[in-house]
Amino acid sequence: MIICPNCSRENEDHYKFCLGCGTELSKAAAPSKPKPAPVAMPVPTVVPVAKATPLARPASKVPTARPAPTPPPAVGPAADDGSPTLMGDAPSFDTGDPPVDETEATEPPVAVEAEAPDAPAPEDAAAPAASVEDDGIAAQATPALVSAPPPPVSPEAERALLAAPPAAPRPAGSVDLPFDVSMDEAPEVPPPAASLSDEVPDGSIRGMPRPQAMAQGPGGSIDARLCGSCGAMVPDGFKFCGVCGTRYEPDRAAPEVFVPQVQDAPTSVARLVLIHPDGSEGARFPLSSGETTVGRSHPASLFAEDPFLSPRHATFYFVRGQLFVRDENSLNGVFLRIKAEVELFHWDMLRIGQQLLRFEEMSQVRPVMPGAGDGTTVMGSPVRGAWGRLATAVAIDTTAAVWVLRKPEEFIGRERGDILFNEDGFVSGAHAKVSTREGRYFLSDLDSTNGTYLRIKGEGIVARGDLLLLGQQLFKVEID
């Protein structure tokens, strides 16, 4: 640990800047663990890694440096264990900014030299994660880093990979592996020592967008959120992202209860698995047998940087073994991907592709043109059997395009149908259908790629395998 001379906060050894105040940390203090992983790629498959050994580092880093190609920041779940561990290369400070310089300076001394020798070995460079057992440790490396190596990797190797993401010289195009940090998986983390090995300080690092680093909350608490800038895990209470330096609002309430408590393991029988934009799975969040509230600022939220989540967004809870989710009057709601046909009611909200749509039963639509009160009927187009409207919501209580539903079945799609979203690449050619029969209204998905989501009103049952959208986060529900 490095004690910040400015604010006295404890920082991970490899941090170059204090997470609490942003002050540059002297390396001297730094104990062990430099940036780990990047180094040797455990996996042979790894690309053309540069020479192995010490040198390797540089090489590997370089690749990493690649601009931010990688998309989804992996989410790190929390790890917890008392020790502040980080998984994977946590500390990448090298993000291009200011920190960079320092970084270099710092790093070299620290990690590199000392450990350089070991270089090769370390695959595990990864985290020394203290947390060994299955805590919910997550190690997250950057997704990108993690790309899957083709050949079968030994478990260890995998870990290593996870741990040492940076290194991955993943050839372009490679897909990132999703890794989750779920408790389940969290295998033992490789010894920290390893990580030390190859740190090459070269400047190459700079500029590389580091994916997230996982940080553990001090005290072992897992509370953390994801940096909105680089996706790294930022322990709750920290004012700056340890990876990229992005500043957070100071007033974050201390988390009270935390969801992903590892310790909770025994009682948690379900979890939310984050699904990355590329479809891969990310962090897993255990749902305890009690209530688990998620949100932007509520009890230890991991998603403080998702502005689309309300401070207290939704609560998951069990009733006689059945998992339920309750929308805490959030602004954007909780959307459940529909499986079979569902009934639609006036003012139901749907998410299809990038669209937020509102279904309105025609008989309940309120007039926009007032009458005169003198017996005169407001003139207009004949309604001709129209039974509903579908409106695109572009702001709170503001709609843009509106379609009139008139035929018994109206189809929604990007290329085919009655209601077209030609410019929305997330909408399938033929995506969903809204229909009416016997005075009732229904919605069904037409085997679309990305699904059709219906906002849960109040609360609803959640089943194994269900997909939920909260803010920008997509989760899959796992229930034991």
Next chain:
Amino acid sequence: MSTVGCSNCGADVPVAHRFCGKCGHPMQGAPPQVDAVGQTAFFGAMQTLGKAKLILIRGEGMDGVSYHLNAAEHIAGRKAGAILFPEDNYLSPRHANFFYDGGRLFVRDEGSLNGIFTRIREPASLTDGDVFLAGEELLRVEMGELGGQTVAPDHTHFFASPRPARTFRLTQLFEGGRSGLCYFVRGDTVTVGREGCDVNFADDRFISGRHCRIDFTPQGAAITDLQSRNGTYVRIQGQRELSHGDYLFLGKQLLRVEITTN
């Protein structure tokens, strides 16, 4: 029915009148005078006899009836005036006024609920909020910013559909006052018709395949009729001069203007 033919000269005489306004012949079976709302300034205002008349084209069983505009002004409405359509609930009690000014015929909206629509003969300019009729469809042209709040008081951002690139749009207005479809124009032009257009009304028997087009510019919009069978009508603002051959809608009543003398 608001008029009956004079048995002597054939002129159209309002049902409540006891004498033909043209020849003075007593009307048979004239109902007792109804105290219509507003004044009936028909009698004694015949000095410009036969200058112009309105011919009812589509009038719920009264097709062909004509109204001679022989007075200085003529009120049309559901309950008041010389031109009465008591059974058309789309007309305000006092709806429009046909009057002469400087020898020219004008029509003025008397603050009616549904307005007066005139058929366009050439491209007509439109401003934000203007409405027009194409077939049976009543559409409103809107050009203003959409606005809308996207951030809640607790700083949560609203997850919404992407905003349309342009703010030009057409909103359908249903009878009864609800709004129907809302189409956002992608380029600078939008066509309306029954099929093959940007906005299609497949079930409208009165709209042509390609009925009209609206062109948007930063300064406003202009609507052009695409030689549709039934024409495109734009709601007038205030008053407008009428010419021979003009068509106008008052409620469900379609009238043709004939100016017989100048």
